[in-house]
Amino acid sequence: MRIDERIARHHGELSPQEQRAAGTLLEHLDDLATYRAAELAQLAGVSKATMSRLFRHLGFTDFDEVREHLRALRSAGEPRRVDGTPSLTAHAAHEAETIGRTLAQPGIDEAAALLAGAARVTVAGWRNGYPVALHLRQQLAQVRPDVRVAPAPGQVMGEELADVAAGDALVVMGFRRRPAGFAELLAEAARSGAGVVLVADPTAARHAAHASVWLECDVQSRLAFDSYAAAMSLVSVLADGVLARVGRTGQQRVSAISGAYTRLAEVE
């Protein structure tokens, strides 16, 4: 039983001061775990002793048990049962928040400018980052020439990046589970003089210094698998930003490609 339910159930049996304390707990239900018991007591205006007694009355043996309980709630979110609807709602909300945070970054403009102005663009990605890289390449290719993805299937990264030079741009998808040698690759790229855009989750913070721009993009989700929704959203925004910068030329390119498709009847 969750702590708020416990409070509701036992509310009648609690002494006045305990009720006051319980009320304060409810007000801070979302960030309860970040407080110490003494702080909560002070916040509620009761003594530490009373707060301690309250936890006991609610069926916890310890304040540590309360902490543990709260942390478990945070990671679980919801009981994950076959009727997945409630947890899915939470998951969707989490996705929305992640996207909002990702798209609010000031670095996006800078990155778009870099990609619009570069002579050539290489997009690199591995594992889960590879589909994202592929997608970015496809979108960028609609608005500007000379965009390629690396590593090509079965290719080693080193050779691919050998000819990246000053004036080029490199986008690196650095989501967690990065390949060995990732840091070296980034350093090498920086040394070449190319602009480097690092798209990565917070665990890549250590690599950020070696990139021209770091676009933070979380992949953690409430489920067992990471979600790359924010990453894909970022791709569309980036591509849009590049389009805005290359202007008419790019727009023509879009319609030229589109026209070619229709003529060839490749697509419906």
Add this chain to the structure above:
Amino acid sequence: MRIDERIARHHGELSPQEQRAAGTLLEHLDDLATYRAAELAQLAGVSKATMSRLFRHLGFTDFDEVREHLRALRSAGEPRRVDGTPSLTAHAAHEAETIGRTLAQPGIDEAAALLAGAARVTVAGWRNGYPVALHLRQQLAQVRPDVRVAPAPGQVMGEELADVAAGDALVVMGFRRRPAGFAELLAEAARSGAGVVLVADPTAARHAAHASVWLECDVQSRLAFDSYAAAMSLVSVLADGVLARVGRTGQQRVSAISGAYTRLAEVE
């Protein structure tokens, strides 16, 4: 400056153990405030002393200051810049709504059951749908065997699907700009007796009847380019649903793969 930014900025000056500790902090960025410094030290496998020094190096005077900082972040939540980003905010909101609608579909459970129970799974995608297909394959491969993506590069679709049979499952990414012959392909697949999951935007409505399950997934956005954020979110939810169904076997598979990675030092 936020703590993850501080870590990124100072990462170079940190000692090896401090970097390890910092990495652990980043992994728990969202529930950092709920831990005590000693717990974090243990989690990271460093001494309390090192953790203490790390905080100092990051510009905090105290662990208490770190806690305070984190709590401030939590309450801050949304207030963001107002200048150039209003349209991006609207875009983000639109994404959120699309994701919410996509994940609310009842067909997801049905699709997950299909994918969990199939003898083999083939994921098909073209153009913008191809990265999504690739991603789904990668995630599904973590929880069940015999998952492949089609068409393989340079391959024509027909041959690829020739051996799809009853008892198999086929996931088709049918976002707009579908290749010619899409309808025939779907019909063919249905005739083979395999379960067909069609993941597609509303413009594919006329194909829905030929699939066992239609998962509607909009790609339209406020920008010039379509966004596949909802599609990727759907992938993570699908993979999670399949994992829940195959149960222990799948979980073992996940950890086995994860273990293999660590052993081979392929990833960091």
Add this chain to the structure above:
DNA sequence: ACGGCACCGAAACAGCCGTTTCCTAGCGTG
């Protein structure tokens, strides 16, 4: 080989934490 240096954990340490004990205030009852 040597000293200098940076790193880092063990241990010392002061202080605060949360629990428990103890005791007073307040109240109903006889």
Add this chain to the structure above:
DNA sequence: CACGCTAGGAAACGGCTGTTTCGGTGCCGT
């Protein structure tokens, strides 16, 4: 008023926290 009883805070207490000190270790440059 005396008594019993409960509520609740002050303070005692043991334990653990986070910081600092200290010494061992490994790696340079000389």
